Amino acid sequence: MVTLEDVARHAGVSLATASRVLNGSSRQVGAALRARVEASAAELGYRVDATAQTLARGASNVVGLIIQDLSDAYFATIADGAIRAADLHGMVVTLGTTYRDPEREIALVATLAAQRARAVLITGSRVADDHMLGRLRAELDVYRSSGGRVAVIGQDLLDADTVAPRNREGARELAHAIVRRGHRRFAVLAGPVHLYTAVDRAAGFLDGLAELGLPEPVVVHGGFDRDGGHAAAAELLEMAPDVTCVFAVNDVMALGALAAFRSRGVEVPRDLSLAGFDDIPTLHDVVPALTTVRLPLSRMGELALDLALCPQGGPRVEPVAGQVMFRHSVAVLGSAAPADGSAAAVPPSLTAS
Amino acid sequence: MVTLEDVARHAGVSLATASRVLNGSSRQVGAALRARVEASAAELGYRVDATAQTLARGASNVVGLIIQDLSDAYFATIADGAIRAADLHGMVVTLGTTYRDPEREIALVATLAAQRARAVLITGSRVADDHMLGRLRAELDVYRSSGGRVAVIGQDLLDADTVAPRNREGARELAHAIVRRGHRRFAVLAGPVHLYTAVDRAAGFLDGLAELGLPEPVVVHGGFDRDGGHAAAAELLEMAPDVTCVFAVNDVMALGALAAFRSRGVEVPRDLSLAGFDDIPTLHDVVPALTTVRLPLSRMGELALDLALCPQGGPRVEPVAGQVMFRHSVAVLGSAAPADGSAAAVPPSLTAS
DNA sequence: CTGTTAGCGCGTTCAA
């Protein structure tokens, strides 16, 4: 293992001089010595020891990123944005995966604190569990008291800089957009009752419908992932509700629902319309194109990293608006459809059974 | 920032004792002192400094993972497996993304060497560029000479432990499986000419056809990603070749091709059959279900990590077989179809034009 | 502009 001292000796200079030329010091070094040091470093194959630098400088160049599941495009895309941004700052990203376990989330914060990560980015919905929330906050306080910075993508519940997707407003606007196309009777695949992101989106959708004087939709709860969407959709079909459009609170759930519908002969959007939330890249080639609310996922990752790396006064909250993407998965019904929906298409597959 | 010394002082013991109870030392410590130290650590909110440990021990607990693109499910799945395995070993993963730039790949190895990563995992196809290959090998040698371990997922070209997908064999078997279903005339969306993975798969497919005495397929080169597949498929349709089945050398290309076909009114598998390679999880809900060659991606990530972390003698090569997954995207043609294919369906959309 | 030196936080000999 080649150390800075080896390089210094080989170049016939002091340790300090070698350090100054090889690592971004503000101090100047004569051209001759500089060249000698660089030549020696190259010849010996010297690589700085970032851990030693961290120790000496008191600040590392790693940022921690905590996500729930890398195989979920939502998180993969955020992670991609964060990594890209970190790279611009000369930082590396250490990735931790919770697999949706709040216990692991806390443990990961501790691990990243031990790693002396300059900042920790936490993504994913908070859960409605005050005990867990309290423990996470405590762990974050420990981390912060050792000089760490924290940024969150999600609900503003951790006294940290937060990139806050406007889930409620996005879902509300989605409801309006769909109603504008003639739909009147809805179902919502609402996800878990304890997940704020799911709850907010479902609530926003209900808000939108209520504002327009429409009846409450059928609500089915379930998992927040693809299989949850699939199961909830299957359950919904069993109920054979009189609805024309289904809103799944995220895209992967919508994809699961789409598969469930298809396997039961319900064609979207002919028999039933479907909408999701997030606009994950995976949607690109889905048929029919899925109506959804676009969140700038990659950008959110960058934003969180920038917030964490550029400390200001108190915690800042950066709201991120969603943009309704109206696509083929939602049918446009007769514009004269009355509010009671009697003129809207009622798929036999749903009313029969 | 709470240090071990703070804890020791607070507990009224020596630094060494505190170190022994808080970090997995083999030495024993009296129960009374042990309790005092643990209490102090908890009370003060002590978190080990992993960078200091790395310096003192000469070995870190981070492994570096170099991938090409996190938004590609192929890499995301491998990364997931590697992270999972690293966790089991008490290691954290630092993720670097090359965006398919060999220059960045080399730079990332240097960065991870600086990080004193215990091991570096390199994924993604090698490119046919001796200069780049040489530089990467040199960088890896530097890293290894400082005690780092290297494992590769891909071609066995770096003198390192290698998880080697049997691309050629998999594609060959795929060809056989498809021919068995009555297809005789093929096209291959072959990807870039300088990417070994693409080249091997295309070559394996040609091997398979040749073994069966079938004519050479139409070959179209292009990008190795979704857009590459889309473009190549569009180009193929322009050529209006007399083929019944198209093989794209990876799944995301196949997905792009599927979209291109669809947008031009060519329906898979009615008008044209399509197959891919990898069996990325994304395929789960693709319609029609895509015939492909399954690679145990997550497992490959684990395997690479295990190889890297359990040093043996010389470099080991772990071949990974692909498994043909025959699905709806490839039509089953009349089993009596003659080798000249005159009885096979020839979609008007391809022959007319 | 260059060199000397004192830590950074911790593991680990060695001695008690």
Added chain:
DNA sequence: TTGAACGCGCTAACAG
């Protein structure tokens, strides 16, 4: 079983 002291590789005063 416990403690004292050195060193891991590097940075940042400080001195020259």
